[in-house]
Amino acid sequence: MGHYVKTFHAIEIGDGADGRCAAHVRSAMAKPEDWLTDEGRTPEGAAQARQLFETHMPELVPVLDRLAEQLKSPQAKTLLTMATVRPFFSGCTQIGHEGTLLRNYDFAPDHCEGIIVSSRFLRPVVGMQEAGWGLLDGMNDAGLAVSLTFGGRFVHGPGFAMPLVLRYLLETCRTVDEAVGGLRTLPVAIPQNVTLVDPDRSVTVHVGPDIPMTEAPDSCAANHQHLPVPDEQERTTRTGPAGRRTGGGNRCLGDAATTVVPARVRPLAGHRVHGPLPPCRRPVTYHWPGEHWEHTIAGFTPGARTVALGLSGDNNDH
Template identity: 60%
Template sequence: MSERQMTFRALDIGDGTDGRWASHTQARWPAAEGWLSEEGRTPEGAQRARALFETHMPELVPVLDRLAVQLDRPGGDTFLTLALVRPFFSGCTQIGGNGTLLRNYDFSPEECEGTIVSSHFLRPVIGMQDAGWGLLDGMNDAGLAVSLTFGGRFVHGPGFAVLIVLRYLLETCATVDEAVARLATIPVAIPQNITLVDSEQVVTVHVGPDIPLTVTPDTCAANHQHAPVPEEQERFSRTQERLRAVRASGADDVEAMLRPPLYQYSYDEGLGTVYTAAYRPAEGRVTYVWPGERWEQSFEGFTPGSRTVTIGGRAVPPADPAGASLADRPHTISSSFQSSV
């Protein structure tokens, strides 16, 4: 049975120096420490990670240093660069339009931090945090919102986990154009699709260690960068099916994100839907959505606390043309693809 309970938390961490961020992250340190690669555990690797961070994210160096002091864990400063961490692969579907960034985050619930964070490192930012201070999606006070999906190709190279890249874009950029320009100069370790929204436009880009940044003609993304998608990958991820579905439903249809094929139930394979997020960055607000539950946060009214929600709940799905509900269609999982953190 896919239905299960998951607790999400909302935390206001300010500039990271008053202990709230440190207490939260220290409690998660045993799991976080496991993100570091073997290279990241060596003095030489630590030096390379620091140099890479200073080169590509110089504005965040003072923040990195003060967070590392607060974290106070061996290797914590290297971990926080997110430059030498093990690759992770996820699902996800996202679309932008009409001033909205709408996304489903699909992953293993046990591996998802589930922390909504309001911060003010360089500027006010709200987003879904993971890996210390990285972001899966988020918005800033300038009206820019960003979100990620895995690009679908299992390659890995030098560069950053995309989580810290999203944090950097929101801390330093005010518009989609500015963010895309910065993103083009930052090495990203695994293929990722990033959708960016401001009050004027929506852009989806493909990045990865083996390709230059590519601006796509789409306002949405699932989990592929090139077509045709191999048959085995499509059976496992349903990436093309989800992309067609989200393109047809649009950025305003939150309910569509709670139904198959966009809402996924493959939690044991790391591809179940953990949450839906609808960002309205020009209004400074975001609504996190689960079946039967919504939690709105904003810059004007951020509310710390926690909520235990049901994920994997079966909303009433629409019938397909053959008469069978989409939820009842067989979903074949290939054992040759695995999701990991």
């Protein structure tokens, strides 16, 4: 049994006008029909997705149009709204504490695009790309950092896929309070947990298509929310034990040292948003066994890193 090897890329995509972003969108969304719901593949569904985007993310409409003009497929243009996406579920673990956001990707490496992007759509943002122009996590030039995890309940409703919601929050908000306020008004398609950190505050919130936004007691999250899940589902996802391992008030960061950091095959991301450094020089660091890659908004370094993540036979259980 050999090591699993994966190459991660760091790319600059600017404001999306020069084709670099669209090229990666096309690659990530090569088969938009595999991502879209049945409704999203109809003209009526596409129009509804566009209307939802215009209503809730008006600031990003010029960016959406800029990217859509570079895509030939009408379905790909609909997919950019991330408002008619099939539900997808994967695990993560994250902790916010004293200006630091630490998160682990608890899923198979093949399911991670492995692209770290530096963009300047509305403001400078660095993060781990997901679904073309969405983000699994990221930090902006104001020092706001956010990340997501699956909420542990197999529920689906009208709303946005969370990677695009994270993109929107980082593009339009400067603080945790602003971002939490934004989350209260944004419809999301599946249950998700979002951890948000700025130099003064860290918080985790539970969101979903069937619940109001709910603040968690700690700024820690695995793949579990405040609502129970069926026993059969829990036997498969084991979200409860993961949530209990990462929870614990001021003990969160200490618990993370044993629950998150020694990940067997998964990349670990850390966003440090406080301290004497100005926001543009605060680091975003990606960790793998024996290796790390640090970026800042002011000092982003395009390139590639090929890393050995673990044994190829690892089953990637949480």
